[in-house]
């Protein structure tokens with residue numbers, strides 16, 4: 001039987017508080033074991049398709065964060081990153097290929113907060129090396145600096161590029177405002193998380209206006225321009241009519257806002 005009395009308002013002796021903490025932890029442990037058992041079932045249900053489903057991850061974490069009372073979105077995101085990481089490690093041989101500059105501890109914190117600690121990872125000195133190694137594996141995911149500034153690795157994902165079936169599918173960090181610091185790239189399909197920003201590459205700058213949605217120029221490299229466009233769409237036929245090279249190269253789930 002569940003005791004619904006408020007155990008936080010009265011002062012309880014520490015031994016009693018620890019009995020309550022033990023009770024909650026044992027319940028959590030049982031639920032975590034139950035969740036991990038579902039990893040095998042979900043893998044079977046995917047029957048050979050890619051295991052990493054970033055749109056499901058971000059929509060689920062967004063949904064949970066919206067329903068939390070005491071736990072902040074950052075805490076919810078970190079805890080579920082670990083749970084999903086453990087699930088992915090059980091489901092298949094997914095590996096992260098990371099090329100990020102800056103303080104090593106800072107980079108690993110960024111990666112661990114989004115992908116947990118159960119997925120094997122390798123690091124590389126350049127984005128092109130990380131991308132090529134991720135592309136060479138069935139379940140490879142590259143984690144690269146977000147498009148912008150001098151980087152031009154994203155042109156490999158454009159029409160006529162070397163890896164047109166790779167897509168930008170997630171932003172890091174998951175919690176926080178603005179353009180992400182890093183992005184995750186894989187051959188998994190583009191899908192809506194329910195609140196997204198499309199990443200569309202064009203070679204004719206005016207073509208993007210044909211979508212009639214708010215857009216922002218994020219990066220330029222040679223003839224290629226990368227725009228972010230608010231809201232999910234898989235129909236860019238109006239843009240393609242003006243620029244046959246136009247291509248959706250990614251979809252970023254909207255970041256969660258910290259409260």
Ligand SMILES: O=C(O)C(=O)C[C@]1(C(=O)O)C=C[C@@H](O)C=C1
Nearest residue numbers: 042051052053054056057084087
């Ligand atoms: O829903 C799935 O497809 C799952 O594999 C489950 C799960 C999860 O643990 O919630 C794990 C990995 C996916 O990237 C997304 C979600």
